[in-house]
Amino acid sequence: MVLDPWLPLGFALPDGLNLRASLAEGQDWQLYETAPAGRVLVAREELARSWVERGLLEPVALSSIRFGEDSFMALTSETRHLLAPVDASPRLRDASEALAFAVALRETRRRDATSNLQGAVYVERFSRLLPVLSAGIGMPDDLVLGMWLSGGVRVSAQSLRRLSSLTRGLGMDELKAIVEAAGLSVSNTEPADSGSSKSRRFELPGREKLEAFFSEHVIDIIENASRYKALGIDFPAAIALHGPPGCGKTFAVSKLIDHLGWPSFSIDSSSIGSPYIHETGRKIARVFDEALRSSPAVIVIDEMDAFLSDRQLSGSQGLHHVEEVAEFLRRIPEAIANNILVIGMTNRIETIDPALLRRGRFDHVIAVDMPTAQEVRGLLIKLLSPLPCEKDMDMTPLVEALTGRPLSDAAFVVREGARLTARAGRQIVDRASLITALNSLPPREGAGKESRRIGFGR
Known part of the structure; x- marks a missing residue:
C-alpha cells in the first residue's frame, strides 16, 4: 500500500500504459499496477542512476517521466514477468519460478557483489534484483533467497530440510538445484535444520556482553533442553532489547536468528499496522499462528512501542489499542510454551505497557547502548x-x-x-x-x- 503516491491514478506513461493502482513503496521508489495489464517501478533519478552505474540495468530499460516539478525514472513489466519487492514474495507456482529468482540473484551478484539486497525489487524481465537500501550489513543472500522461496519466512535457503517444510511442491533435489543456481553452497550436514547449534559457537562481534547473554539465556537452554527441563525450564523467556537508533539491536537479533537457523516472523508497523479498527489485531494473531505452524521459530517485534505502549498514556487510548495489547498479552506466553522465541526491540522502553514487562512475558529487558571504542x-x-x-x-x-x-x-x-x-x-x-x-x-x-x-x- 502506498500512503502518498507520487503520481495520480490514470497517469499516462511514455509507452501508452496508464496507472491503475498503487501497490508498494520504499524510500526512493514506488510500485504501481498499470492498465490494461502489467506493473511499473517508479524510482527517483538518483536511485535509478545507481542501478545503471552498477551495471544492473541498461539505460534503455528506463524511461524518464515528469509530473509537475518532479522527475522520475520508470521501468515497466508485462504481467507474464514478475515485478515485486523481495520482502513481499508471492506464493511460488512451480520450480521454474523459483529457479528464475535464483538465477536473478546470481546474475545480480556477478555485477554487484556488495550491495544490500534486503528489500530489493525483483525484475524477472531482466533477471535482476535491484537494491533499494543504503549501505549496511543487510541480509545475507541465503536469507534473501530463503524468504522468497518460503513466501516471506526468514529461513536460510541453505537449510534444505527446514526450507522443504515451508515450500510445498518442491522436493529436496529441486531445492538443492535452485540454491546452487543462485551461486550458494549447500551444507551436507545442515546443523541448523536439526534444531541444535551445539557444534557451532555463537559469536556476536563487537558485543561481548550481549553475546554472553544470548549464549547463556537462549542458546544453552535450547541446546541442553533435557537438562533444563528437569529443573522446570522448558524454553527461553521473551526478550526486550532497548536502546537508541543504530545501536545494533537489529544486527544482534539477526546474528542470533542466523545461528539458530529457525524461520523468523516479523511484526512491525509497516507490515502489521492498519488504519482499520480490529485489523491490526487480526494481523498480529496471523503472525503468531504462522509461527506456531513452523515451530521452533522466532518472532521479532520491531518498534514494539508502536503496538505495546502503555494503555494508560493519553496518546494510547482507544479500544483498538487495548485489544492489540491484550492480544500480545495472550499470545506471548502461548508462543513460549510452543517453542517460539519472542524478541522485542524498541527505542523507547519507558513507553511500553508495564503488563508486558512483568515476569511471564518479557522476562529479560536488556539495554543496548551505542558501541564503545573497545x-x-x-x-x-x-x-x-x-x-x-x-x-x-x-x-x-x-x-x-x-x-x-x-x-x-x-x-x-x-x-x-x-x-x-x-x-x-x-x-x-x-x-x-x-x-x-x-x-x-x-x-x-x-x-x-x-x-x-x-x-x-x-
Whole structure:
C-alpha cells in the first residue's frame, strides 16, 4: 500500500500504459499496477542512476517521466514477468519460478557483489534484483533467497530440510538445484535444520556482553533442553532489547536468528499496522499462528512501542489499542510454551505497557547502548582477521571515527575497503583503502560536515 503516491491514478506513461493502482513503496521508489495489464517501478533519478552505474540495468530499460516539478525514472513489466519487492514474495507456482529468482540473484551478484539486497525489487524481465537500501550489513543472500522461496519466512535457503517444510511442491533435489543456481553452497550436514547449534559457537562481534547473554539465556537452554527441563525450564523467556537508533539491536537479533537457523516472523508497523479498527489485531494473531505452524521459530517485534505502549498514556487510548495489547498479552506466553522465541526491540522502553514487562512475558529487558571504542576495535579485528591485510595496521583513526556509530558502518568500511582493494588490482587491504571507505559514509546525525572526512598521511 502506498500512503502518498507520487503520481495520480490514470497517469499516462511514455509507452501508452496508464496507472491503475498503487501497490508498494520504499524510500526512493514506488510500485504501481498499470492498465490494461502489467506493473511499473517508479524510482527517483538518483536511485535509478545507481542501478545503471552498477551495471544492473541498461539505460534503455528506463524511461524518464515528469509530473509537475518532479522527475522520475520508470521501468515497466508485462504481467507474464514478475515485478515485486523481495520482502513481499508471492506464493511460488512451480520450480521454474523459483529457479528464475535464483538465477536473478546470481546474475545480480556477478555485477554487484556488495550491495544490500534486503528489500530489493525483483525484475524477472531482466533477471535482476535491484537494491533499494543504503549501505549496511543487510541480509545475507541465503536469507534473501530463503524468504522468497518460503513466501516471506526468514529461513536460510541453505537449510534444505527446514526450507522443504515451508515450500510445498518442491522436493529436496529441486531445492538443492535452485540454491546452487543462485551461486550458494549447500551444507551436507545442515546443523541448523536439526534444531541444535551445539557444534557451532555463537559469536556476536563487537558485543561481548550481549553475546554472553544470548549464549547463556537462549542458546544453552535450547541446546541442553533435557537438562533444563528437569529443573522446570522448558524454553527461553521473551526478550526486550532497548536502546537508541543504530545501536545494533537489529544486527544482534539477526546474528542470533542466523545461528539458530529457525524461520523468523516479523511484526512491525509497516507490515502489521492498519488504519482499520480490529485489523491490526487480526494481523498480529496471523503472525503468531504462522509461527506456531513452523515451530521452533522466532518472532521479532520491531518498534514494539508502536503496538505495546502503555494503555494508560493519553496518546494510547482507544479500544483498538487495548485489544492489540491484550492480544500480545495472550499470545506471548502461548508462543513460549510452543517453542517460539519472542524478541522485542524498541527505542523507547519507558513507553511500553508495564503488563508486558512483568515476569511471564518479557522476562529479560536488556539495554543496548551505542558501541564503545573497545567494541568497535574488536569488531574490526574480527572482520579483518580472515583478510590479507598490511602488517601492524594502526586502526586508531578508524576506531575513533566509528565509535558511537552503528556497528553496520564498521562492517561496511571493511567490506568496501576490500572491494576497493580488489578493484585496484591489489591483494592486500591497507589502511588507505579503509579510510577511503570510511569517508564514503554519510556524516553522523548532528555532526558537522567537516567531520565527515579523515585525512590519510604517511
